[in-house]
Amino acid sequence: MLMTISLLMENKAGAMMRVTGLLTQRGYNIESLTVARTLDPTLSRMTIGVDVDPKLRAQVIKQMNKLINVLQATDLTETPAVMRELVLLRVRSAMEHRTAILKEAEIFGARVVDSSVEGFALEVTGESEKLDEFVSVMESYGEIDVTRSGTVAVSLEQKKLRLSPPVSRTVVPAEPVSAEGR
Amino acid sequence: MDDCNEEGELAAMSNLMSGARILLECLARENVEVIFGYPGGVTLPLYDALYEHPIRHVLVRHEENASFAASGYARASGRVGVCCATSGPGATNLTTGLVDAMMDSIPVVAITGQVTSKMIGSDAFQEADTFGIMRPATKHNYLVRDVNDVARVVHEAFYIASTGRPGPVLVDITKDALQGQAHYTPVHEIHLPGYKVVTDGHAGQIRRAAQMMWEAQRPMVYAGGGIIHSGAHDELRELVELIDCPAVCTLMGLGGLPGSHPNFVSLPGMHGSYAANMGLTECDLIIALGVRFDDRVTGRLSAFAPHAKVIHVDIDPAEIGKNRAADLPIVGDLKRVIAKLIKILKELQPQAAEQSAAARQEWWRRVHGWQEEHPLEPVFGTDEIKPQQLMYEINRISDGKAIVSSDVGQHQMWAAQFIRFDAPRLWINSGGLGSMGFGLPGAVGAQMANPEATVFAIAGDGGFQMSVPELATLVNYGLPVKVIVMNNGYLGMVRQWQELFYNNRLCAVELSAFPNVELLAAAYGMKGRIVRTPAELRSALQEAMDEPGPYLMDVRVSQYENVYPMVPAGAAINEMVLAPPQPVPVGKQ
Numbered sequence: 018m019l020m021t022i023s024l025l026m027e028n029k030a031g032a033m034m035r036v037t038g039l040l041t042q043r044g045y046n047i048e049s050l051t052v053a054r055t056l057d058p059t060l061s062r063m064t065i066g067v068d069v070d071p072k073l074r075a076q077v078i079k080q081m082n083k084l085i086n087v088l089q090a091t092d093l094t095e096t097p098a099v100m101r102e103l104v105l106l107r108v109r110s111a112m113e114h115r116t117a118i119l120k121e122a123e124i125f126g127a128r129v130v131d132s133s134v135e136g137f138a139l140e141v142t143g144e145s146e147k148l149d150e151f152v153s154v155m156e157s158y159g160e161i162d163v164t165r166s167g168t169v170a171v172s173l174e175q176k177k178l179r180l181s182p183p184v185s186r187t188v189v190p191a192e193p194v195s196a197e198g199r
Numbered sequence: 200m201d202d203c204n205e206e207g208e209l210a211a212m213s214n215l216m217s218g219a220r221i222l223l224e225c226l227a228r229e230n231v232e233v234i235f236g237y238p239g240g241v242t243l244p245l246y247d248a249l250y251e252h253p254i255r256h257v258l259v260r261h262e263e264n265a266s267f268a269a270s271g272y273a274r275a276s277g278r279v280g281v282c283c284a285t286s287g288p289g290a291t292n293l294t295t296g297l298v299d300a301m302m303d304s305i306p307v308v309a310i311t312g313q314v315t316s317k318m319i320g321s322d323a324f325q326e327a328d329t330f331g332i333m334r335p336a337t338k339h340n341y342l343v344r345d346v347n348d349v350a351r352v353v354h355e356a357f358y359i360a361s362t363g364r365p366g367p368v369l370v371d372i373t374k375d376a377l378q379g380q381a382h383y384t385p386v387h388e389i390h391l392p393g394y395k396v397v398t399d400g401h402a403g404q405i406r407r408a409a410q411m412m413w414e415a416q417r418p419m420v421y422a423g424g425g426i427i428h429s430g431a432h433d434e435l436r437e438l439v440e441l442i443d444c445p446a447v448c449t450l451m452g453l454g455g456l457p458g459s460h461p462n463f464v465s466l467p468g469m470h471g472s473y474a475a476n477m478g479l480t481e482c483d484l485i486i487a488l489g490v491r492f493d494d495r496v497t498g499r500l501s502a503f504a505p506h507a508k509v510i511h512v513d514i515d516p517a518e519i520g521k522n523r524a525a526d527l528p529i530v531g532d533l534k535r536v537i538a539k540l541i542k543i544l545k546e547l548q549p550q551a552a553e554q555s556a557a558a559r560q561e562w563w564r565r566v567h568g569w570q571e572e573h574p575l576e577p578v579f580g581t582d583e584i585k586p587q588q589l590m591y592e593i594n595r596i597s598d599g600k601a602i603v604s605s606d607v608g609q610h611q612m613w614a615a616q617f618i619r620f621d622a623p624r625l626w627i628n629s630g631g632l633g634s635m636g637f638g639l640p641g642a643v644g645a646q647m648a649n650p651e652a653t654v655f656a657i658a659g660d661g662g663f664q665m666s667v668p669e670l671a672t673l674v675n676y677g678l679p680v681k682v683i684v685m686n687n688g689y690l691g692m693v694r695q696w697q698e699l700f701y702n703n704r705l706c707a708v709e710l711s712a713f714p715n716v717e718l719l720a721a722a723y724g725m726k727g728r729i730v731r732t733p734a735e736l737r738s739a740l741q742e743a744m745d746e747p748g749p750y751l752m753d754v755r756v757s758q759y760e761n762v763y764p765m766v767p768a769g770a771a772i773n774e775m776v777l778a779p780p781q782p783v784p785v786g787k788q
Contacts, residue, residue, distance in 0.1 A: 027393060080517050083515070181396075183389065
């Protein structure tokens with residue numbers, strides 16, 4: 018079953034590798050993954066779609082939260098959340114279908130981002146299932162090229178971000194460094 | 200820098216240090232006494248700084264053994280073990296020891312050199328993607344390219360390695376970061392906003408747990424490595440005595456409760472005692488303390504402890520409910536949680552204990568019955584030495600007080616069954632990963648941590664040969680480790696499985712051409728002896744004990760002895776094979 022995870026993490030080299038590595042290491046296949054900086058440029062927000070047995074969802078979240086670069090991992094699968102995906106699609110089609118394509122595009126709320134004698138480039142956002150339909154409709158008009166962004170999600174619930182405060186370390190006074198030690 | 204503030208400038212100038220010096224300064228501040236390492240090209244600046252630094256460096260003979268020795272040191276002392284290797288092959292050779300430390304939750308900090316930052320990604324000489332390789336091998340790892348990051352990262356590494364659920368942390372430092380100069384300012388604060396450690400258990404949960412403990416009719420404590428890591432052995436003992444229930448300690452938890460304690464019913468699981476496995480199967484409450492319901496303990500998980508409710512206490516929330524659902528989870532540090540539990544148990548005692556008193560008595564009668572029915576008893580030979588007999592004699596001479604660093608295989612199981620540990624941190628072994636070759640370097644680390652202690656390294660004739668060059672380390676540093684090779688001429692555990700589950704088709708398990716250890720020991724400059732008969736075993740061990748330096752002993756034991764009880768893979772733990780089913784013809788078919 019597809020699980021949607023929203024991650025807030027430090028924007029550090031290798032942080033993404035830790036997240037994807039963790040999933041691969043534990044035998045899960047990543048279906049989609051998006052990541053970008055947040056308003057705070059030191060942090061990134063990641064949305065992951067991953068195939069996980071529902072019984073193991075809590076375990077995956079716990080493992081994610083153990084990663085030191087991860088500030089918060091949230092399971093959005095069954096909580097109120099808005100999920101959207103972007104599709105960029107190029108359709109090559111004969112002249113007689115152009116009007117029909119534009120009509121279909123309008124139905125799905127798609128925008129034309131490029132138009133040429135060969136066809137259109139269209140842009141549409143929506144829920145993934147809706148986009149599947151859009152893609153198959155467009156396919157009926159001719160050859161298509163599709164790029165999908167993967168789902169991005171935002172939780173509709175307020176979840177408090179719990180961060181660890183700085184810890185003061187009892188540092189021992191440095192021993193005088195001498196050459197006699199050896 | 201303010202021009203007119205000459206004094207401040209001078210002070211800052213005097214603080215200018217190389218990255219390598221800063222690194223050593225940080226290690227000293229973390230109370231590091233010894234580094235187990237092996238130098239190489241890009242760590243030259245570090246070794247140059249080490250030349251005039253009081254921290255000791257133990258030159259092992261293979262980097263893998265540096266990571267094992269650091270782990271042995273940490274296991275025996277409870278402090279962070281430190282190992283060091285150069286880039287490329289040096290770093291990759293550390294991997295097994297770090298994964299091993301990861302599996303057993305051992306605090307280790309590994310320092311590796313990396314090629315200069317400008318060379319990274321150019322497939323330079325001895326370049327390897329250490330950062331990428333070590334991601335799943337460590338609790339956390341770093342790549343440091345800037346000398347200004349060295350101090351912060353090293354202190355963070357120690358903090359992460361030693362707090363929460365301990366584990367290995369690797370710091371990969373480029374050569375230019377080691378060589379570069381920076382002003383060293385001590386780090387007094389660690390800020391890791393995403394690193395959460397819960398130490399105090401939930402008070403309400405602890406109270407409920409205490410109630411469950413008194414109400415249970417057939418409670419059983421299942422204690423693991425977490426007891427050792429947390430230093431909760433005294434608390435465990437008090438808890439077990441207070442509620443007076445039987446307790447098992449896992450392979451990682453041996454010594455958590457003294458081996459001579461009357462409530463101790465040995466280790467559970469694949470080669471656990473009959474009483475331990477029957478107890479877990481029949482109990483109505485498992486008090487799981489610092490354990491992870493490992494497959495080697497539970498056998499077939501769906502059949503494990505079918506009548507039991509589970510109280511699971513662990514510092515790692517991800518362990519709770521991972522394999523077995525917990526009826527009552529408590530996340531926290533065991534030492535604190537058990538101390539609170541004891542307090543509340545005492546408060547509740549007058550009312551709660553009486554109701555279940557009769558049932559408890561009956562429970563103990565059953566546990567004692569299982570113990571008497573199939574005790575863990577050594578087998579003695581008259582013509583040939585039985586491996587159990589070897590462990591029995593080691594136990595006799597160590598009297599629960601010696602450190603035993605074990606390798607992996609049959610001897611490890613017999614050692615765990617027959618050697619008693621009356622204190623924590625005496626039993627040192629590779630539990631989770633099961634890394635052959637661990638025994639001898641593990642003993643190097645343990646002996647460095649406890650120069651006065653008697654340290655045995657017990658290995659099979661297979662594992663011994665995986666780390667044999669460390670004999671040189673023993674001699675080099677005068678470490679009086681007693682190396683006991685339990686020599687049955689086979690990779691015994693694999694042979695046992697081939698015999699029992701592969702129709703005795705013995706393939707690639709015969710270890711011929713084992714070296715003559717008397718000559719081998721002499722070649723390394725230490726004492727060595729081959730022991731062939733039961734009659735000479737006791738005196739040979741005494742001779743090893745009396746020898747002030749290291750000692751290598753090859754004990755020839757029966758070739759075809761199997762470890763029992765045994766829970767076959769996929770079976771429930773009460774489905775033990777207690778003895779060989781029938782005499783099996785031996786040899787290749």
